[in-house]
Amino acid sequence: MLGRLVLDTLVTGLPLVIVFLGIHTVFRLRADFDLTVEGSFALGGAATAVALLAGVDPALALLVGAAAGALAGLATALVHLTLGVPVLLAGLVMSIGLFSVTLHVLGAPTVGLLAASTVFDGGGDIRTVVLLAGVVLAVLLTYLLFLRTEIGLALRASGVNARMARSQGVDDRAMTVLALVLANGLAGLGAALVVQTQGYADVNMGIGTFVGGVGAILLGELLLRPSGSAVLRIVGCVLAGTLLYRLVLTGALRIGLPAADLKGVTALTLIIAVAAHRYLGGGVRRLSRARRERPVAEVS
Known part of the structure; x- marks a missing residue:
């Protein structure tokens, strides 16, 4: 019973680590909300499914999903920068529009992959978990190394203090696009998995992704609350929070909760996480002020 619970949590949770890492990039590093992820997640999954059915190599299909998500993020960035629409509103509009795009890509609300090969063919849950863990570890390490590059430092600095970053020659508009x-590229990759x-x-597979991601991030920050390297803190909080979030949902199903009620559990998890931050962690950052008031030391 316990072993089955752990396996189900890992199989369903590990792909979401990549998705929620993407949500963390905008939510924490840029101190903003990007609802595009709900559309880019579904679009990435749809593009992957269509590629697999067309005979594309399963590993390459992962990149197809990531590319589809990245294009959705680029569209949101263009709407934000060219029309002056706030990221929150631009992302909301894009997530609505991407529903139609995803439906056209799939050609039907739901598309099965029984006739297609995947990277997980020929093995059971243990092999699936090992492969997922390998992919997730590779993504986390690459992301960690990226944040330590000059561009990664510029990205974090622009989120900590945009005015200071611009004075150092950082193009804040370029960092927004990045x-x-x-x-959304990470969201598409996670959806491909x-x-x-x-x-x-499924065309609706992205609904609730953003709320779940924010809840998982807050849970991870409450669970670990580590000190030291900000980069390691990001990776650790996303990993721990995502798996705890999936453990809650998987456990709820195991005790007999109807699948239709999982969205309610997700919303309740977010409420609890926000309340815990308020009373135990000093409150969730006021995002409208974070980019100007957070200390530069957080970038290190």
Whole structure:
């Protein structure tokens, strides 16, 4: 019973680590909300499913999903920068529009992959977990190394204090584009893994992704509350928070909760996480002020 619970948590949770890492990129590093992720997640999954059915190599199909998500993020960035629409509103508009795009890509609300090969064929849950863990570890290490590069430091600095970053020659507009493309590319990659593990793609699969991601991030910050390297703190909080979030949902199903009620559990988890931050962690940052008031030391 316990072993089955752990396996289910890992199979369903590990792909979401990548998705929620993308959400963290905008939510924490840029101190903003990007609802595009709900559309880019579904679009990435749809693009992956179509590629697999067309005979594309399963590993390459992962990159197809990531590219589809990244294009969605780029579209949001263009709407934000060219029309002056706030990221929150631009992302909301894009997530609505991407529903139609995803439906056209799939050609039907739900598409099964019984006739297609995936990277997880020929093995059971243990092999699936090992492969997922390898992919997730590779993404986390790459992301960690990226944040330590000059561009990664510029991205973090622009989120900590945009005015200071601009005075040091950082192009804040370019960092906005980078953050949105990276975040939604990660969402598309995570969706590609989800589609290949569950064996189908659905036009509604992205609903609730953003709320779940924010809840998982807050849970991770409460659970670990580590000191030291900000980069390691990001990776640790996203990993721990995502798996705890999935453990809660998987456990709820195991005790007999109807699947239709999982969105309610997700919302309740977010409420609890926000309340815990308020009373135990000093409150969630006021995002409208964070980019100007957070100390530069947080970048280190």
